[in-house]
Amino acid sequence: MNIEPVTQFFMWCTVINVAIYIVWVLFVLLAPDFVHRVQTRWIPISRETFNLVMYSFMGAFKVVIIVFCFVPYLSLVIISD
Numbered sequence: 001m002n003i004e005p006v007t008q009f010f011m012w013c014t015v016i017n018v019a020i021y022i023v024w025v026l027f028v029l030l031a032p033d034f035v036h037r038v039q040t041r042w043i044p045i046s047r048e049t050f051n052l053v054m055y056s057f058m059g060a061f062k063v064v065i066i067v068f069c070f071v072p073y074l075s076l077v078i079i080s081d
Contacts, residue, residue, distance in 0.1 A: 003076055010073035017065045021058070028054055 027035055036050050045053070 003080055007073065007076040007080060010069060010076060014065065014069040014073050017061075017069055021061060021065060024061075025058060028058070 032051075035054075036047060039045070039050065
C-alpha cells in the first residue's frame with residue numbers, strides 16, 4: 001500500500017489550514033475594529049465578549065489543526081522513512 005497520497009493530503013491540509021489561521025490572526029490583530037464592526041452587524045455583542053470568543057475560537061482552531069492535520073502528517077512522514 002502506498003501512503004504517499006495520504007501523506008501529501010495531510011501536508012496540504014496542514015498548509016491550507018495554517019494559511020487560513022494566519023489570515024484570521026492578522027485580521028484580528030491588525031484590524032480589530034473592522035472585524036468587530038462587521039461581526040456585530042449580525043450579532044450584537046460587546047467588545048470584551050467578542051475578544052473572548054475570537055481568541056477562544058483561534059485557540060481551538062489551532063488545536064484542531066495540530067491534532068487533525070499536523071500530527072497525522074508527521075506520523076506518516078516518520079513511518080514512511
